[in-house]
Amino acid sequence: MIELKPFAKLGGADHGWLKAKHHFSFASYYDPANVSHGALRVWNDDEIAPNSGFPAHPHANMEIITYVREGAITHQDSLGNKGRTEAGDVQVMSAGSGIRHSEYNLEPSKTKIFQIWIEPTTQGGQPTWGSKPFPKSNRSGKLVTIASGIDGDDDALPIRANARVLATTLKAGESAEYAADKARHLYLVPAAGSIEVNGVRVNARDGAAIRDEATLKITALEDAELVLVDAA
Template sequence: MIKKIDSNTMGKKNVGWLKSTFHFSFDEYSNPDHNNFGVLRVLNDDIIQPNTGFDKHPHSNMEIVTYVIDGEISHADSLGYKRTLSRGNVQYMGAGTGVNHSEYNLSNESVRLLQIWIYPDIEEREPDYGDFRFDPNDRKNKWLHIVSSKEGDAPVKINQDVNFYVLELDENLEINFNLGEGRQAYLVQIEGTSIINQIDLKPKDALEIIEDSINIKSTKPSHFIIIEMKKS
């Protein structure tokens, strides 16, 4: 089963310094038919203006992954970590029993990133942090496995049975992605345009995929993320 989620139907917020597209219910945006997709609870496409950002605030009992699309984001948290990440880099925060963090764009260019929240396998774990800087060539015209469970083999490991893959596909190239029995995935067209199983996708559109295989053909240079998980 494959279902398209058109970005025009998603939640939107623009408060000047922050412009967001909400794939699922978040903040003032409520969509009872789209609160989550399996263990995927939040996927926000955020654009943060220069010299602004999220002041220090708390989280708990959520696995939080940030994927940077453009620009640089500077992170600081109550665990003592301070990092600045750029395009293609991944940041992970296991909020567990509680952690405070801030995220700032300290540059003169806007930042675009995906903020992704995953329900943990067990609540009240000790908080954790990690990040990884990937070689962009490793996602060029091939799937790059960036996030897995703690038992998986991706560089970034979180407390849930999920896998994140990213891909940058040159124009007019094709690639497949196959889901096994009992698995589902959420795909986002981050940049560019494509045709997937005869479905046209534009930037920020998404697909829900359940126990199915897809063929992707890029009609413009394209950038994708897939979040694969156990079928709910």
């Protein structure tokens, strides 16, 4: 089963400095029928204007993955971590028992991110933050796990959730396959380009909520970049 969520129909907000689209209920957008997809709780498509961003604010008991599509985001938190994550790189914050952080676009041009929140398997614990480069050239034509709480995904950034986050870039006509457990909750969004997933067309920045599929065959209808979450 593949439920398409067209980008044009997503909830959202325009704050001037921030243009946000929400794949699931978030902030002032609330739809009781669209709160989560398994352990996947938030998928925000954010465009942040230059020299603006989110001032320090708290989080707890959430795994927060930031996938940078364009530009760069600069992070600072109450643990003393500081870092700049640019397109092709990923950052992960395990909020644990509680952390405060800020996220700013200090670049001269717009920054575009996906921010993904996944519910952790345990509450509390020491908060952590980390980032890692995953150059797009290294994941061309194949799905690469960029964050994971599943045993065996040793090269990925660690999260405290029964989930993994994968990404790939595909040239037009290329395909990638993913072996899925039918009981899992999969969610796929092309950051750029149109794709076909098991015969269903998914355009850039549309969402596809997937259940009861044993295998995903993803074919690029044009040059594409996509992110996939596989969650409990």
